[in-house]
Amino acid sequence: MEQITLTCPACGREINVPAELESFSCVYCGAKHRMAELRAPAAPADEADRAYVEAHLLDCIRDYPDYYKEFTRKKYAAAFEAHREGTRETWEALDRWVCAQPARREALLEEFAELFVQQWEDFHLSQQKARTKHARERLAFANKLTLAWFTVPALRSLGLSVGEDFSCLLRDRFNARYPKNIFNVGTYEEIQGGFRRRGLAGLFKK
Numbered sequence: 001m002e003q004i005t006l007t008c009p010a011c012g013r014e015i016n017v018p019a020e021l022e023s024f025s026c027v028y029c030g031a032k033h034r035m036a037e038l039r040a041p042a043a044p045a046d047e048a049d050r051a052y053v054e055a056h057l058l059d060c061i062r063d064y065p066d067y068y069k070e071f072t073r074k075k076y077a078a079a080f081e082a083h084r085e086g087t088r089e090t091w092e093a094l095d096r097w098v099c100a101q102p103a104r105r106e107a108l109l110e111e112f113a114e115l116f117v118q119q120w121e122d123f124h125l126s127q128q129k130a131r132t133k134h135a136r137e138r139l140a141f142a143n144k145l146t147l148a149w150f151t152v153p154a155l156r157s158l159g160l161s162v163g164e165d166f167s168c169l170l171r172d173r174f175n176a177r178y179p180k181n182i183f184n185v186g187t188y189e190e191i192q193g194g195f196r197r198r199g200l201a202g203l204f205k206k
């Protein structure tokens with residue numbers, strides 16, 4: 001039985017797989033893959049993708065001021081869809097950039113989670129309407145709601161390989177940096193369900 005060595009695009013480890021399998025799960029991380037996709041040569045990493053992500057990483061906040069106001073039973077579905085489509089390009093570029101370099105996957109995701117927190121910090125410091133510490137904290141709190149109710153669930157709903165890992169890394173980095181303003185990772189379905197049950201506080205508790 002011929003064995004071939006492949007790099008798992010999910011975790012970056014090398015795995016040996018019988019060549020005749022059509023699909024298989026990675027022995028390290030459990031991710032399911034189709035052989036045809038893995039044997040096709042990966043697209044080379046494109047610097048334009050990295051540059052795009054850097055330039056647009058914080059658009060999910062910058063372009064959606066006061067977006068927490070869209071978080072009502074009536075408006076949420078449409079507002080979520082608009083946010084998801086408006087930010088899709090950035091997450092797709094991140095996914096391409098990371099998937100083209102499977103061996104560096106974790107380091108790249110960490111790098112962008114750190115960059116997000118840095119851009120978040122710079123953005124809030126630069127806001128004219130938030131000159132005092134108190135005003136900045138209020139603005140950061142409002143934007144954190146956008147992050148938890150819209151950005152992260154939208155990223156997770158796109159079906160990208162980086163969706164789960166990057167959401168969790170972002171949460172970890174963000175919460176470590178802002179322990180008084182934490183968020184948890186939720187899904188669109190959970191949040192819609194929360195409207196029905198009136199139970200959404202779990203998104204912001206340790």
Ligand SMILES: [Zn+2]
Binds near residue numbers: 008026027028031
């Ligand atoms: Zn794997």
